[in-house]
Amino acid sequence: MMGSLFYNIKQAFVQLFRNRGMSAASIFSILAMLLILGLVFIIIVNINLFGEIAKQDYDQVEVFIEEGSSMSDINDVMDKIRRRDGVVDVRYRTEDEALEIMKDRWGENGYMLDSLEENPFPASIVITVDSLDNAAEIAGYAGTFPIIEDVKYYQETVEKLTKITDFLQTACLIVMAFLVIISVIVVSNTIKLTVMARADEIHIMRYVGANNWFIRGPFLVEGILIGLIASILASLAVTFVYKEIVDIIGDQVFAIVSSPLISVRYMATNLSIIFLALGCSIGAWGSIVSMRRFLKA
Amino acid sequence: MITFDHVTKMYSSNVGLDDVSVKIDKGEFVFLVGPSGAGKSTFIKLMLKDIDVDSGEIYVGDYHVNKLSNRLIPQYRRKVGTVFQDFKLLPKKTAYENIAFAMEVLHKPAKQIRKQVPQILSLVGIADKADKYPSELAGGEQQRVAIARAIVNNPHVLIADEPTGNLDPATAWGIMDLLNQINLRGTTVLMVTHAKDIVNNMDKRIIAIDKGRVIHDSKEAYEGPMEEEDLVKGGGYE
Numbered sequence: 001m002m003g004s005l006f007y008n009i010k011q012a013f014v015q016l017f018r019n020r021g022m023s024a025a026s027i028f029s030i031l032a033m034l035l036i037l038g039l040v041f042i043i044i045v046n047i048n049l050f051g052e053i054a055k056q057d058y059d060q061v062e063v064f065i066e067e068g069s070s071m072s073d074i075n076d077v078m079d080k081i082r083r084r085d086g087v088v089d090v091r092y093r094t095e096d097e098a099l100e101i102m103k104d105r106w107g108e109n110g111y112m113l114d115s116l117e118e119n120p121f122p123a124s125i126v127i128t129v130d131s132l133d134n135a136a137e138i139a140g141y142a143g144t145f146p147i148i149e150d151v152k153y154y155q156e157t158v159e160k161l162t163k164i165t166d167f168l169q170t171a172c173l174i175v176m177a178f179l180v181i182i183s184v185i186v187v188s189n190t191i192k193l194t195v196m197a198r199a200d201e202i203h204i205m206r207y208v209g210a211n212n213w214f215i216r217g218p219f220l221v222e223g224i225l226i227g228l229i230a231s232i233l234a235s236l237a238v239t240f241v242y243k244e245i246v247d248i249i250g251d252q253v254f255a256i257v258s259s260p261l262i263s264v265r266y267m268a269t270n271l272s273i274i275f276l277a278l279g280c281s282i283g284a285w286g287s288i289v290s291m292r293r294f295l296k297a
Numbered sequence: 298m299i300t301f302d303h304v305t306k307m308y309s310s311n312v313g314l315d316d317v318s319v320k321i322d323k324g325e326f327v328f329l330v331g332p333s334g335a336g337k338s339t340f341i342k343l344m345l346k347d348i349d350v351d352s353g354e355i356y357v358g359d360y361h362v363n364k365l366s367n368r369l370i371p372q373y374r375r376k377v378g379t380v381f382q383d384f385k386l387l388p389k390k391t392a393y394e395n396i397a398f399a400m401e402v403l404h405k406p407a408k409q410i411r412k413q414v415p416q417i418l419s420l421v422g423i424a425d426k427a428d429k430y431p432s433e434l435a436g437g438e439q440q441r442v443a444i445a446r447a448i449v450n451n452p453h454v455l456i457a458d459e460p461t462g463n464l465d466p467a468t469a470w471g472i473m474d475l476l477n478q479i480n481l482r483g484t485t486v487l488m489v490t491h492a493k494d495i496v497n498n499m500d501k502r503i504i505a506i507d508k509g510r511v512i513h514d515s516k517e518a519y520e521g522p523m524e525e526e527d528l529v530k531g532g533g534y535e
């Protein structure tokens with residue numbers, strides 16, 4: 001058993017090298033597919049995270065106060081808001097509290113906030129509403145006070161986000177299926193060349209009574225090897241690129257949408273697993289497809 | 298051992314075999330002769346289940362060949378050694394490796410392979426050529442390697458499709474001696490050939506077919522249609 005595994009792996013390397021042009025083509029085709037897939041995955045996962053964080057604010061409207069506003073002005077606004085229908089609670093949130101809350105909310109990503117040089121969160125009034133339907137109206141009312149700089153409420157955003165994420169997920173699946181099929185075709189064509197080059201050998205194997213899996217073995221390993229190499233390259237490339245993205249624009253993204261990017265480590269681990277599984281399956285599938293004709297009894 | 302029972306095989310309009318019934322006993326040595334296109338290769342391909350019958354039954358040993366499922370074909374072929382006119386050796390393997398390969402395919406233990414390959418090499422008379430590649434061997438020597446490969450797994454039957462077709466007469470007789478010797482060890486041998494002098498000088502059973510039908514089946518010398526030019530035509534295998 002070990003002997004035949006070794007035989008297969010050795011054969012696969014030899015064939016891969018003899019056919020290096022086509023092997024490289026196959027590897028790059030799977031690589032390209034995995035990279036596109038990785039990009040889509042990165043976008044989806046980050047949007048999902050943003051959606052999750054945003055959802056926590058479903059029943060709240062947050063109004064941000066212009067810097068330097070007096071406490072009496074603030075209290076005055078709060079009183080007025082408190083008297084509105086549908087308002088359950090009105091609380092003042094200091095800048096420091098805002099930072100702490102963000103840290104809590106980001107959970108394991110919270111450490112990212114420690115690296116900020118100054119607290120970017122303004123003080124705010126947090127209004128809890130009894131129903132989401134009132135959020136828009138109360139937000140509109142709160143926005144009319146001169147000391148209020150900005151109003152943030154998430155109902156629409158979250159709904160839009162859900163729609164976008166769903167759409168992207170579907171699109172991603174379609175693109176993926178398409179890419180997988182193309183990769184299988186490319187890989188199976190590469191392996192078909194090596195199979196044809198070894199048609200005599202396959203014939204002889206069949207005459208001496210080798211079973212199909214013995215004959216397939218080296219080609220299967222060859223396909224898996226192609227997939228493995230492509231997925232390792234893809235994992236390295238995506239991890240590197242994602243790390244750069246996080247380093248360069250992570251802070252800006254956070255400033256714009258108040259949500260962190262998923263950590264590089266999380267992304268790298270999950271993408272590598274996906275890449276390995278997908279790359280190897282495509283390779284194996286491609287090789288089985290390429291051999292079908294030769295193994296009809 | 299080998300039974301063909303009313304076997305018919307057509308290739309669209311060409312006749313391959315036409316209602317052939319033949320019985321070969323265990324331990325027999327049988328020549329299968331006939332002109333080109335007679336159906337000899339068809340007979341052998343049917344036996345190897347390379348192709349399927351249109352009608353009739355084929356039995357080889359314990360196997361009902363025409364009913365064999367794809368899954369069992371490899372197992373069946375291990376019981377049937379095959380030798381071809383063009384040797385079909387792997388060019389990048391030495392004589393030793395070509396034979397060992399046939400054992401590796403069957404997952405034989407390395408120890409057994411190391412023991413048996415030299416034995417079989419000396420049995421076929423080329424112990425000193427173990428490390429030579431096919432390109433470094435003469436035709437007769439290559440055919441000996443092929444025969445060694447065919448019998449190393451102790452098949453019930455050895456099928457030889459024109460094994461001397463590419464060899465000069467002296468070398469051909471050497472191969473015939475070897476096949477005879479293998480037959481004497483108990484292996485049933487079925488040999489397809491064009492070589493009249495061989496067939497009529499070995500005192501073996503001769504089955505002649507023409508246009509897909511058996512026209513002669515006895516130990517008597519066969520004088521019917523058969524090709525004179527026996528060095529050219531191949532066995533018809535890819």
Ligand SMILES: Nc1ncnc2c1ncn2[C@@H]1O[C@H](COP(=O)(O)OP(=O)(O)O)[C@@H](O)[C@H]1O
Binds near residue numbers: 311312336
């Ligand atoms: N694959 C095939 N397709 C069509 N006709 C074939 C095929 N193989 C053999 N034949 C025909 O079947 C007949 C018997 O062929 P074959 O068994 O190869 O004869 P032999 O080996 O005795 O020369 C011939 O007429 C040949 O042309």
Ligand SMILES: [Mg+2]
Binds near residue numbers: 337338339531532533
């Ligand atoms: Mg023929």
